[in-house]
Amino acid sequence: xxxxxxxxxxxxxxxxxxxxxxxxxxxxxxxxxxxxxxxxxxxxxxxxxxxxxxxxxxxxxxxxxxxxxxxxxxxxxxxxxxxxxxxxxxxxxxxxxxxxxxxxxxxxxxxxxxxxxxxxxxxxxxxxxxxxxxxxxxxxxxxxxxxxxxxxxxxxxxxxxxxxxxxxxxxxxxxxxxxxxxxxxxxxxxxxxxxxxxxxxxxxxxxxxxxxxxxxxxxxxxxxxxxxxxxxxxxxxxxxxxxxxxxxxxxxxxxxxxxxxxxxxxxxxxxxxxxxxxxxxxxxxxxxxxxxxxxxxxxxxxxxxxxxxxxxxxxxxxxxxxxxxxxxxxxxxxxxxxxxxxxxxxxxxxxxxxxxxxxxxxxxxxxxxxxxxxxxxxxxxxxxxxxxxxxxxxxxxxxxxxxxxxxxxxxxxxxxxxxxxxxxxxxxxxxxxxxxxxxxxxxxxxxxxxxxxxxxxxxxxxxxxxxxxxxxxx
Numbered sequence: 001x002x003x004x005x006x007x008x009x010x011x012x013x014x015x016x017x018x019x020x021x022x023x024x025x026x027x028x029x030x031x032x033x034x035x036x037x038x039x040x041x042x043x044x045x046x047x048x049x050x051x052x053x054x055x056x057x058x059x060x061x062x063x064x065x066x067x068x069x070x071x072x073x074x075x076x077x078x079x080x081x082x083x084x085x086x087x088x089x090x091x092x093x094x095x096x097x098x099x100x101x102x103x104x105x106x107x108x109x110x111x112x113x114x115x116x117x118x119x120x121x122x123x124x125x126x127x128x129x130x131x132x133x134x135x136x137x138x139x140x141x142x143x144x145x146x147x148x149x150x151x152x153x154x155x156x157x158x159x160x161x162x163x164x165x166x167x168x169x170x171x172x173x174x175x176x177x178x179x180x181x182x183x184x185x186x187x188x189x190x191x192x193x194x195x196x197x198x199x200x201x202x203x204x205x206x207x208x209x210x211x212x213x214x215x216x217x218x219x220x221x222x223x224x225x226x227x228x229x230x231x232x233x234x235x236x237x238x239x240x241x242x243x244x245x246x247x248x249x250x251x252x253x254x255x256x257x258x259x260x261x262x263x264x265x266x267x268x269x270x271x272x273x274x275x276x277x278x279x280x281x282x283x284x285x286x287x288x289x290x291x292x293x294x295x296x297x298x299x300x301x302x303x304x305x306x307x308x309x310x311x312x313x314x315x316x317x318x319x320x321x322x323x324x325x326x327x328x329x330x331x332x333x334x335x336x337x338x339x340x341x342x343x344x345x346x347x348x349x350x351x352x353x354x355x356x357x358x359x360x361x362x363x364x365x366x367x368x369x370x371x372x373x374x375x376x377x378x379x380x381x382x383x384x385x386x387x388x389x390x391x392x393x394x395x396x397x398x399x400x401x402x403x404x405x406x407x408x409x410x411x412x413x414x415x416x417x418x419x420x421x422x423x424x425x426x427x428x429x430x431x432x433x434x435x436x437x438x439x440x441x442x443x444x445x446x447x448x449x450x451x452x453x454x455x456x457x458x459x460x461x462x463x464x465x466x467x468x469x470x471x472x473x474x
Contacts, residue, residue, distance in 0.1 A: 001132035002139065003029035005337070006122060008114045008282075009145035011039015013314030013326030015098055017143045020334040022105040029137065030102065031124065033113045037098040040147045040315075041323040043091060044167040049190055051087045052172070053354050056197035060356060068393050078198060084172045110137075116283035119307045123283070141309045143333050144297060145326065146282065148275040148315035156182065156271050160246035163269045166191060175199050176267035180253055182241050184211040186353040188272035189227065193355055195270075196230055203234040203266070205255060210237060212353065216366045218380070219359050219416040222396045226357065244269065277316045301343040303333045311336065325349050347411075348431040352421035357396055360424035363431040364402055364412035376412070377405045379437075379461035383417050385468045386456070387448035394418045399453035401427075401437065403461055408436045410458075419450060426454055437461050 007018045010032030018030040034043060041047065059076060066072040102109050111128035117136070124135045150165035162176075166187045177200065181192040184206030196202045204227075211227070212220050228235045236257060243254040250265035277295035284291060288306040290298040296319075297312040299305045305312055311333045314326030328344065335342035348362040369376045383389040383397030397417020404411050413427030430440060440458040445451050459465040 001029070001137040003027065003108075003137060004140045005029070006031060006114075006137065006139035006142040007145060008032075008122070008142060009039060009147055009314070009316075010034060010037040010098075010109070011145060011147045011314065011326065012041050012323040013147075013330045014039065014143070014145035015102070016327040016330035017145060017313060017333055018107045019101065019105055020331060021337070022107050024334070024338065026337075027106075027108075029108045029110060029139075031110045031112055031114045031122070031137075033111070033126065035111055035128075036095040037102060037109065038091070038095045039145075040149075040167075042094055042098075044170060046323055047094060048087050048091055048170045049194070050354055051090045052083075052170070052194045053190060053356075055083060056194045057356060059197045064393060078175075080172065080175060080198070083198075087170075087172065113281070115281065116286045119287045119310065141337055142311070143303075143330070144279075144282070144305075144310065144312040144316055145314045145330070146278040146316055148321055149278050150271070151274045151276050152271050153273060156241060156244060156269075156273075158244060158246055160251060162246060162251045162267065163244070163271065166270070166272050169195075169270050169272075177201065178250075178265075178267045179203070180205065180241075180251070180264075180266040180269045181272060182269065183272040183274070184208065184235075184237070185272060185274065186212065186355070187275075188270065189223075189353065189355045191270060191272065192231070193227070200267075201234070202231045203236070203264070204231060205236045205239040205241065207240045208237065211235075212359070214367070215353075215359060215361065216400075216414055218366075218398065218400065219361070219414050222357055222398060222416045223353075223355055223359060226396055227355065230356075275315070275321060277318075279316055301345060302336045303329055303344060304336065320349060320351060322349065322351060346432070348413075348428045350424045350428050352424065354421060357394070357417045358420035359414075359416045360420040361414040362412070362424050362428045363410070365414065366402065366412075369402065369412070375405060376402045377461065378402055379457050381453050381457035381460055381465070381468070383450070383453060386450060386453055387467075388450050388452070389417070391448065392418070397450075397453075399423075399457045401440075401454075401457045401461060403437050408438070410435050410437060410440070413454075415453075417450065417453075423451055423454065426451065 004027045007014050007030045018028045021028045110130045112124035112126040112131045115123045122137045124131045175198050179200040179202050181188045181204045192202045238258040242256045245252040279295045297316050299312045303311040313329035315321040332344040350362040353359040379401045381399045384395040389395045400414045402412030410430050437458045445455040
């Protein structure tokens with residue numbers, strides 16, 4: 001088999017590249033080891049986790065109605081099999097849609113594990129009938145989009161069925177009475193929220209002195225305060241797991257904190273300490289393609305590797321490991337293969353953590369500005385001054401702009417609060433367009449909405465805020 005373009009990986013970067021190329025008339029073969037398209041995001045990550053987080057959020061709202069408004073519905077009766085079935089149906093519907101789109105576009109899909117024999121040849125392995133005789137495929141160009149996989153450090157590796165990675169946790173096979181979440185990053189916090197709302201007593205341990213160390217602290221504190229109450233103060237910072245022993249009844253975990261060491265028993269353990277690029281089994285050593293110490297493929301801003309006819313997009317091409325970044329890099333890669341002088345050069349790639357409250361940011365963060373010794377000014381609007389937030393009882397939020405003090409251009413935005421992920425896109429557009437702070441203050445925003453807080457924060461910088469008192473800047 002020969003392919004003018006071979007795409008390796010069927011996730012958001014891979015299927016985006018294959019579909020875009022096919023729409024331009026390119027003959028594309030898409031190779032993926034999974035029997036369904038969608039990659040980690042759709043099959044084992046973004047989509048199933050957000051479906052379960054929706055359930056968790058509804059349960060929380062019902063509880064809050066009883067506490068704050070006197071509207072009680074009684075104790076929820078959770079049919080776990082039904083919840084799991086509904087989650088699986090969401091995934092199946094979207095995966096089936098991708099399969100149909102590939103077929104309608106004429107993309108040839110091969111279910112196989114791909115490994116480079118050389119810079120122009122792939123060895124395909126698997127049980128699928130779609131694999132060509134001999135399992136060899138040559139290509140003119142290739143795009144690597146194999147995604148990432150969970151990291152499980154060696155001290156935490158065990159054959160115990162009680163110890164899960166994030167993909168196993170999303171299968172939702174049971175709700176353990178007690179669950180230890182190792183890692184205070186976004187994956188651990190999202191899944192910890194789900195399992196808490198479904199009935200587990202969750203404990204979260206994080207080695208750093210706060211959750212989400214890469215996120216600005218003024219955003220994290222709102223989440224940390226609410227999450228601490230949700231898990232009933234079973235949130236331990238400056239703490240690490242030094243040993244795990246599986247027993248018939250529980251997992252015995254030795255936790256070491258800043259001042260003491262203790263052994264606790266848990267019904268299950270979720271290891272969520274990060275992800276690494278899925279490049280180990282690709283046979284890249286048979287090519288000139290280089291990877292760094294974390295397994296990320298080295299490529300330029302056109303997504304080209306050291307083999308100019310082989311490009312890489314998505315998680316394998318480096319941080320941030322986000323599905324929407326992968327899809328946009330795929331657009332860049334296809335443009336480059338069409339001879340355009342395109343580069344992947346984004347001022348603002350949004351990131352969203354779908355906890356409760358959500359955290360979203362785009363552009364420069366205050367931490368990044370400090371590391372770069374770049375002078376910025378921040379303008380913050382607390383949601384306690386938002387009519388919409390007060391009406392819904394969710395004032396635990398904040399909207400923040402980062403502004404270049406000389407040009408008054410918007411260069412960063414951070415939001416924490418309910419629906420922050422839905423609000424951040426306005427900030428992305430403003431930063432990408434090079435808007436000044438007055439462009440936002442002069443744009444009419446609907447009232448009462450949380451989207452107003454973006455205008456309100458800009459008004460704080462200009463000294464024209466009405467809902468809070470901030471003297472006008474000189």
